[in-house]
Amino acid sequence: MSEIKKFNIVPDIRLLVDIGQANYQVPEAVSELIANSIDARFEDESLEIEVSIRPELVSILDNGKGMSRDILGEALRLAADMNQVTGNTQSRKGMYGLGMKAACSSLGSHWRIVTRPPGDRNEYSVELDLAEWLKKKDRQGWEVEVLTSTYNPQTSLLGARAHGTAIFLTQLRDSETFHTAVIDKLSMAYRPHLLDGDKISVNGNPVLAKSYDLIDNRRWEIDLDVNGHKISGWYGLDTRTHNDGNYGINIYRNGQLVEAWNKDFLRQHLMSSRVVGEIELPFIPANFHKLGFNKSVEEWKIVKKAMTAELKQVVKASGEMAKNKNDPLRQAKAIKGLDIALGLASSITGQSAKTTDPENGIVVKSSNDMELEVSDKEASGLENKQNLNQIFLDGFLYSLNYQFDVLDDPTIPWDFLYDSKTRDLVAVINTDSRLFQTSTDQEFIAILALSESVVGFLIRDLGYTYPRAREMRDNWLFEALESREKAKR
Amino acid sequence: MSPSDDIQRPDRYSELIDAWGSFEKKTFDNWIIDVSECYFRSGIGIKFASQLLSIQPAELQAALNLASLDEDELALLATLNPPKTTWFTLAASSPDEIRQALDALKSAKEGASPFSVVARAIREIKGPTSMERIASLSSEAFGHAAKKATAFNLLNEKHIKALKGWESRVRTGRTLTPPQISYAEGLLRELAEQGAIVRNSRDGDEAICDEILNAIGVS
Secondary structure, X not given: OOOOOOOOXXXXXXXXXXXXXXXXXXXXXXXXXXXXXXXXXXXXXXOEEEEEEOOOOEEEEEOOOOOOHHHHHHHOOOOOOHHHHHOOOOOOOOOOOOHHHHHHHHHEEEEEEEEEOOOOOEEEEEEEEXXXXXXXXXXXXXXXXXXXXXXXXXOOOOOOOOOEEEEEEEEEOOOOOOHHHXXXXXXXXXXXXXXOOOEEEEOOEEOOOOOOOEHHHOOEEEEEEEOOEEEEEEEEEEOOOOOOOOOEEEEEEOOEEEEEEEOOOOOOOHHHOOEEEEEEOOOOOEOOOOOOEOOOOHHHHHHHHHHHHHHHHHHHHHHHHHOOOOOOOHXXXXXXXXXXXXXOOOOOOOOOOOOOOOOOOOOOOOOOOOOOOOOHHHHOOOOOOOEOOEEEEOOEEEEEEEEEEOOOOOOOOEEXXXXXXXXXXXXXXXXXXXXXXXXXXXXXXXXHHHHHHHHHHHHXXXXXXXXXXXXXXXXXXXXXXXXXXXXXX | OOHHHHHHHHHHHHHHHHHHHOHHHOOHHHHHHHHHHHHHHHOOOHHHHHHHHOOOHHHHHHHHHHOOOOHHHHHHHOOOOOOHHHHHHHHOOOHHHHHHHHHHHHOOOOOOOHHHHHHHHHHHHXXXXXXXXXXXXXXXXXXXXXXXXXXXXXXXXXXXXXXXXXXXHHHOOOOOOHHHHHHXXXXXXXXXXXOOOOOOOOOOOHHHHHHHHHHHOOO
């Protein structure tokens, strides 16, 4: 015997509250509500959105299309298909019909929404108190009441707006919100709209489109065709490197930032950290909270491959700028290299000039691979004696060299590398250190760095005590410098 | 920083420690990439990370610099596992330079410093840098640049004085310091860009103009 029994699977009304447990921070929730305002904008009219963030109230007022009574009622339904409800055929930021409810619920437990479409003599409002909502006995009672009242600019919460929507949230979950954090979020999240003339203010402060600090103020266009879909945008090189992670590509979907500082297209590294840019990816679905893309879809993998190839040269240029810190033209050279690689400039090669070998003693070179050079006169017949390029200890000869490079901590003036297999010791002088940057006597710095590296190596790698290591260092340094002076004479 | 970051932190440290300690278990290129990724995920600085790993900060920095190379270049390095004293130099090199450096390391004499072997091999390809070429300019070149700057009413008094100062410095057998070389490069480039120092000069100073233009790498 078989039997079918039907069950009503309407969710418990608690879901309207639980949906607010989404991962929204206040700026993100406000941003999500603004996405709805933008979806409801008039194509030919500048949108003005006023956000207010107070300890007891968060409000968002716009002069968009507003909603009729029926649309407002539908908008409160979870997972409502607003395209169908509104008859909208334009691309929208709203995707799942959940954003407004999730954002409101994550901000506060008392909602008041007032809206008015253009030309309507009435305004429509809904008031929801989630605490009262939860007390309802009917756990499947999802009905909300939409109040219709005659619009009066003197008393309406919409004020003098001829049309638009206002959302007021009280009984806030988080009363300590910095409105500057909201401004910061919105300035990047809606950069394309702000540049197009839409206006957003937070507590009376205008939100300005995020600006980039680019080298030479230059941007390289991205215009890729991926399986019939277009990826458009730009990339550039920031004037500074970023330890704070604020580099990579900001990815927008229909003008709304979905992923900030994406690093999927470049290897996360300080040397790549000048690379910044923006792309618009309307064809990849955003995830539930629009805080990232659905990266499991095939299109994303193709985008990743295409963008990685697209950014390869600029990543390289970013790396070039981190190298050769002694070269004041490294930035210009890196940009030039990028232009050449992109076919935007032709190659200009410098002719090599013959370098004159120094006569004697230490020569400080300006390249990355500096070494203390010992004259031939000094080197001959001194194989097992101390000089600035070697130290002879307990029957073994150790090579000594030094180089200039960047250590990512300006408090470290120098450090050393030692390879025990080849007995090769290299002092690395940090060109980002205060000492290097304030000194003009690099020869002296090199000798200091090498001396201290010798001590460090004797203690760490050969196990000497500090007093013994110091004594050995002193003797080596004395003999090496004396040997150099003799050779000069 | 969110509370969840705090919770994840110890794992991120262990991840970095494990990555660094897995040198023997992985190919060199994979090891470099893993270390770099774990380091940047850890969110800690180079000094703290090197203490955590009980290594020198330079060692970690050199590995991170290598991670900026292309995968092909890293794979090339993995054929030899070059000594760590060469890492900084290799990280700043082009694919051709890396190939030359690895060949030189393979055929290096026993007891030779890998650092010096690599530096020399790369220098053979690269030739002298513009800084080195400027360092080798004659005293006459600096003096001539000063004269041209005056004649063409370019550069200011301080700049011209500097050029004259270097003329005397080089004449008396002293070399320019790196900051002076950088400064000189800027001034000489300005003179070239403004047309005071040109190829095929009609002022009868072709040779000395060429010497300067060669040094700053202008064709």
